[in-house]
Amino acid sequence: MQFVLTKPIQVRGLQKSYKQLQVLKGVDFEVEKGSIFALLGSNGAGKTTVVKILTTLLRPDGGSAAVNGFDVSTQSDHVRQTISLTGQFAAVDEILTGRENLVMIAKLRYLKNPRQVADDMLTRFGLTEAADRRVSTYSGGMRRRLDIALSLVGKPPIIFLDEPTTGLDPEARIEVWKVVKELADGGTTVLLTTQYLEEAEQLADRIAILHEGRIIASGTLAELKSMFPTAKVEYVEKQPTLEEIFLAIIGKKEGK
Incomplete structure (x- = not known):
């Protein structure tokens, strides 16, 4: 199928079944260039299936999808050259150091000056001080930052992040949010x-809610909020969230 390249990601009527279970029942959405698009849904909603199809790891049963103007089914090689995928769990070699991981990926992608590429990524992701430590000594947030850095070697214009903060503590999650925002910027x-x-809510320019194999709502956060009646406003003293309390305490401890 031919696509006119107007959006980096275009999905039309996407369908996928596993044996008797239909996971995707006609999914449609588009993603604007340089934006963060969040596909929101509970476990089993079909989010990872969508990502696997768009990254050519899985073939759809029906519908169509294009990434950077290339059909994911018939032009998979071209798609792979323009994307990067970060899965739910960090795909890093824990025996190697952070620098060695980055140099290895740069060499696999046939980039010039792989050590310089690695140094640039280490600086960009705040990992310079830990560059020559084995990844097995890294915290969860550091591993995830390294994982995203590995995904960006070669500067792919489109990146897929499949539940990138699963299992991370609040502090590490905020670290990853910062990195994602910088990518879009x-x-x-x-x-x-x-x-x-x-x-x-924190990251997305647009949000699509995937439920039981279909997109049931899509838009900006403001547009989604406008779908519901305004709640009665009551003026009460604002209480800090548990996350705010946790980060404040951590900050004080580190400042000692």
């Missing part, structure tokens, strides 16, 4: 899947 198109409402 730099012109990278980001498709993010998440089951965390706050994550979608």
